[in-house]
Amino acid sequence: MSQYITVIYTAAIIFPFIAYLITLPILIINYRRYGSLPKWHVFLLYTFVFYMICAYFLTILPLPTRSFVAHLTTPTHNFVPFTFVTNFIKYNPFSLLHPGTWIAALKAPTVIQPAFNILLTLPFGFYLHYYFQRNWWQTILLSFGLSLFFELTQLSGLYGLYPRPYRLFDVDDLMLNTFGGFLGYWVAAGFAKLVPNRQPMASMAPTSRSVSPVRRGTALAIDWLIISIIASVVDFIINLHWVTTLVLWGILIIWLEINRQQTIGMRIVNIKMVNQTGQKPTSMQVIIRNILSYGLIGGTLAIQGRFLDMTAYAPHSQLTLISQIVLGLSFVLLLFLVDLLLETFSKKHRLFFEKWSGTDTRISN
Template identity: 45%
Template sequence: MSAYLGPVKTALITFPFLALVLALPFLVIVYRRYGAFSWWRAIVIYSFIFYLLSAYFLIILPLPSREAVAQFTGPKYNLIPFMALRYFIHTTVFSPTNPHTWLAALKQSAFIQPFFNIVLTIPFGFYLRYYFKRSVPQIIIMSFGLSLFFELTQLSGLYGFYPRPYRLFDVDDLILNTTGGLIGGVLAPILMQALPSRDTMDAKSQARGVRVTLMRRLVAFFIDFMILSTIVSLMIRFLFRLLGWAQLPDFLSEMVLPLFFVFVIWPVFNDGKTLGKSLVRIKIVRTDGRPVGFWRLLLREALLYGLAYSSLIGASNFLIEYVVLGHQTEINLAALGFFGLISVLVVLNFIWETFTRHYRFFYDAWADTTQISTLKVSADVKQHTADDEQ
């Protein structure tokens, strides 16, 4: 049993890091397709990823040393089908005419190993049928493909890391894994009765997608502020060095120009959508629905970054100056009070709008702008959701 628990424990340790890496792409895909986040969809997708990670570790772990593998002299592959069945018949105590031997035979390795290869891919077939809505023939083909990937991983010596295979490439494993996937696909409709259907998940998410949630905006903000602005900043610095011009002050090359390009210039020419907003299907418009213009965008971003963001940074810097470093001058105190007051008002505004779930923060109110979803929801989706809720 420890041979199976060890790889699963490794998967448990690795999974949080993989989940963190996949979080942004997952959220972008969800918001782009459906417009709303669903906890049940997240559970299904992430459990599927964890299953695949565990299955992969089960077929490659434990890893021997390269020196030990170099000394192996055994066969590299078995291309004769049903050798596992022959091995079970000839090496176990199983006797068809003696029921007392049946249970004992199930405890022997000649049964446990093939049985494990079937069980390994049963969840794969279930996920394919339940969430990905694949037909039984497609499940058979995809289960065979997954098994072939596992076997080739072993045959290649972990993609060339080892001088030769450290596990046997076995055609019986292909048969057993494919059978397991088929079993999972066939049994899926029985278990699906107790779970929300994929159509229900999609319909509810798309119906809620007409509303722009805070999480949806934060995903767009992360892409624009953390990723795109950083890339633009590096490009500006590179361009200025390439042209031999004097180096820009850091606050211009790192903040002002990148933010101006990403949050003002880009959406002006892209119907009120930054790159992040385009990916999650939202855009900025005036409160009456008309397109937002350059000056209104400039005012909006000046309030957000020039006033709110700068005040938070200023309050933090002067707090360090006055309290931590001990530079308790009247100027530092006045600056701390000024930036601190603005920061408190900004934070209170964000807390209030988040608590009330209006999400129309002060910079949108003052600039007369709002954010709307660009996701198109069909009448069928709305009807499907209404019927499901009755």
């Protein structure tokens, strides 16, 4: 049991990093395909990812040393089906006529190991049916494929990392894992009655033309990811630092918003910039919007970061003044955060740079 707890603990440590990597693609897919971000479905998807991490780690951990594996003489494979039944008959203490043996029989490895292999893929079958809407034969095939992947991972010595397999490739595991997935399919059928219906995502699209802060933030993240990648490549060739970023900002954000009403990120999540009447904004409105948003907010962050860096080498006599400046800038950033929170939870509130520039964002047709 302690081994299983250790594996789950390891998966819990790794999960936030994987979740961070997949969040942006998840947001893009949901906004492109469904026009919304249903919280229940996102919850299911992240729990599925966590389950898959746990299942994979359970098949490979704990990792032995290479020298230990090199000296192993245990079998590497079992191609004889239903060996687990033979082992149960030979080694399990169960006796129908002696109730005292029943508890011991359930605790024996000949019961625990097959049961574990069934339980390992039972959630997989559940997710396939309830979340991914797979039918029973697709669930069987995908469960078998997952089990085969696990078994080949073990047979290959973790893809050649070890000189030989340190765990057994077992045809019984393939059968039990596949059955576990199939069992999970039927569990999902009954469980679906107790939880929110798995409605088609398209039916959950927002009826309003307004755009949530999360959706706008996704567009922003895409735009600056593109700018950062291009700037890094250019700076590697020609070291221009902030000049490259400034030029890319002008081209990939301001120019595109003026001419197309959309940056690349906005186009990906299906939103566009409009004026207060829902029409194309003027060039001056776009420029004012960008100066207020990127210039004021981004500039405040940059200046605060600069003063924070100065605390490492500034004379002691200047530290009090620097601390006061940092505190004042933090208060300004707090006001920006409050403005964002009001936008998030109030239907009537608009972000300050949108209000002052006379612009807004709307869902594209």
